[in-house]
Amino acid sequence: MGTTTTPNDTFRAVRVGMRLSQDDMARELRRVGESSGEPNDANKRLVQRWESGTSTYPRPVYARALEALTGLPVESLGFRLPVPLLGVADDGRGGHDLDVETGAAPIPVATSPAPVHNHGGVWISRYEYFSSSRGDTFTAAHYVLLIQHGNRLTGRSLPGTSTNPDSPITLDLTVDRNVVTGTWTEQTAADGYYNGARYHGAIQLLIEPTNRRMAGKWVGFGKEFDVNTGPWTLSFVDASTTKATLERYTEPPTV
Template sequence: MNLRAALRTVHGWSQQDAADRWNERWPDDPKSFKNFSYWEQWPAPTGHAPSLDVLAHLAELYECSLADLVQDCADFRDHDSAFRDIGALKTTIDGVSAEASEAEIAGLLHKLDQADVNELARMTTTWAARLGAKEARRSILLKLSAGMSLAAASTALDEVAGSPVSAVAAAGDRAFEGIWHSQYRYLSASRSAEHISEHYVVARQQGGRLIAQGLPHSSGSQVRLELAVEPPVATGTWRETTAPGGHYRGATYHGALQMVIDPSGRSMHGMWLGFGRRFSVNTGEWTLTWQEASTSKSAQRKYYERI
């Protein structure tokens, strides 16, 4: 049974019933049960191809999408590269379902490990292009980016893996509290050059959670880091509101941050990931260097607008 016959059948109508309902709605264009028979036999040689007007009327009659009526016909979307990208992304996402077997999860991890970041970005952009208005797409992608960054920093990942909570978190240690010098590198697409952004930040620690807030900067820019500290690594998110009078005119950017902690606990070095002005995925180096342990107001004032 093809879709045109199936959609009639689920309403409990015979071909004559369907014809009667058609004639009630469109008396100026009467049809008989034979018309329905011909449409339902198509694309067999004994059938007649329904016109777009007919399909539109059938969709209204059966309360379905016009596309539903021809869903069983030829489909050549797999020849289109954009459709293949969407399918590949869906397969990747489906691979993380709760019912996924160990083999499926291992396959997904291998696929992600082998995938290039730019390729994933291209696939995701193709998928997002089908979400509606440009503003909605960007909003959704940024929300997904922030959600994934927070998930990466969550201690729930340790619980899922069955690993013990870090000694730092368990002891409520404040070994990383203090004032740090923050420096990251970025490539400006519009100016085609690498730049360095520096801040002094005051960091406070609650168990395995470290929050660093930028001290007053001479340019007016503000930076904030939220890290899950699990020596020898720290994972989390960054957020910066750029200088109001600078090149980026006070724009706000955010992303993910992964750092390796030096055994001394006095420096961290890693990479940041985030979106650029044109919503390209960018990355670069980020370092944190410890300055002093005090977080008092007087200690903070020493670093006000030093950069």
């Protein structure tokens, strides 16, 4: 066991998935702050500190701007709040966020060897689910950006690529040889069939020998307080994560 900072790959995946550079993200956060009446001083260095894990949790003014910009709760962006700092108020004395250098000590993390193959890149995500209210099985698909750091794999669907309109998904996964386990979250559209409901659950996949496909099952809670499950696959598309590459994926994949 050692004490170290853990990069926030979830936040980075969201930023890259939104096709924003670090400068772009800072500029958009300032714009959101101005439009909401809560100006902020977001800059590229702040975004870098969030992504490196040096700053573990944004102050409330930045948290609100992040939520407005990304459409996700700040806790879903990979930030963690050290327990001794719970309840810290936004006292208006400045500062960007809570750092691992101040306040509570960072959470000790266990290190594990990185897998041989890097699974980062653009993948097609497909899963099936049964709708009890409609009495039928449906397939949902997204283009998903995966970013890998060691044995951690984080993902975010690319904007505008969901076959269920405005229903982004996020993935937080761990790779152990050819086994992938973790959690998923989907935020459904406010004006869609599920009225903006937020669903989440667990996922387990097996990586095929070609490293170009992962297949397995998801499990999650349904509307009727039941536990549902179904197949989920990830199919490799492109290893590049550049902005130019991501601009090519602007429409939903074929189901």
